[in-house]
Amino acid sequence: MTGTNPVLTSAGYLLLKAGTQFHGVIDEALGAEDLTGRQFLVLTFVGGEDQLSQLELSRRLNLDPTIIVGLLDELGDRGLVNRVRDPADRRRHLLELTAAGRRAQHRAAKAVAIAERGFLAPLGASDRKQLRRFLLEVMQSRLPWLGDA
Amino acid sequence: MTGTNPVLTSAGYLLLKAGTQFHGVIDEALGAEDLTGRQFLVLTFVGGEDQLSQLELSRRLNLDPTIIVGLLDELGDRGLVNRVRDPADRRRHLLELTAAGRRAQHRAAKAVAIAERGFLAPLGASDRKQLRRFLLEVMQSRLPWLGDA
């Protein structure tokens, strides 16, 4: 197709489309665990190193704090996440995974990894690694909690 | 940060975040042209090689046909796009850019290219090119109208 506008083969446009399409792929892959991509990220962040408050979680997910409430309500009802009052500052809720939450996160992470493999299948293993390095390079300054992973 | 979950440094997660963040960057860059990213893509597709109907446009943008209506109404009111009845099938509207529409698309494309440069600034020129090749490889089968650009 000779006349395709350069915009439509630019890295930026392809990045946008890859992002949205991969989002769909993820949500589908997580359907078996009855999780959305967003819920999976909540589990992942809550299960991470630093014990997060709701406000800190909202910043990492780039979501309004009011949205976090409903997310945690549901994951709490399903017995995957607990809210614990911070004894040092009783306004804050510290978040932690239950044992079931940890198991669900692990299963979901496997499903996501497989989906990612499938999505990137047109690339060979070393190209996939290099793509990851490029993206890490680009995003490092924009995702401060990555540190220098 | 030693304990960062591998999910958060995976190609897939970084792809998602890069996509959403770049979306924000684009919308901001296009603010000067008073266009959203979506409107810019409409102009770009309509200005492209094949003369599209609204239905075909909705497929390329992956948007419901009912959403296209409002988009074209506004871009039409602003004198950037025209709807022309297809003489061969009078149910269809063929879309075309006005002269002003073509100028707006060109200006916007420049702004977007600059924004993309900024977004990918952590990468050198040859890494940017390679990133684009990787993304093209991955997305080629998912964006059929790219052909083998």
Place this chain on the structure above:
DNA sequence: TATTGTTATACTCTATAACTATA
């Protein structure tokens, strides 16, 4: 007086269904 989390409300966006005109 400021901050964390919560609730209620309003707004935006999208999906669904029904309609017109063409085929």
Place this chain on the structure above:
DNA sequence: TATAGTTATAGAGTATAACAATA
């Protein structure tokens, strides 16, 4: 009878503002 485009409506998702409890 099916399709392209349109309109109206309802639903989902989000942002805004106000509130209770802590600091």
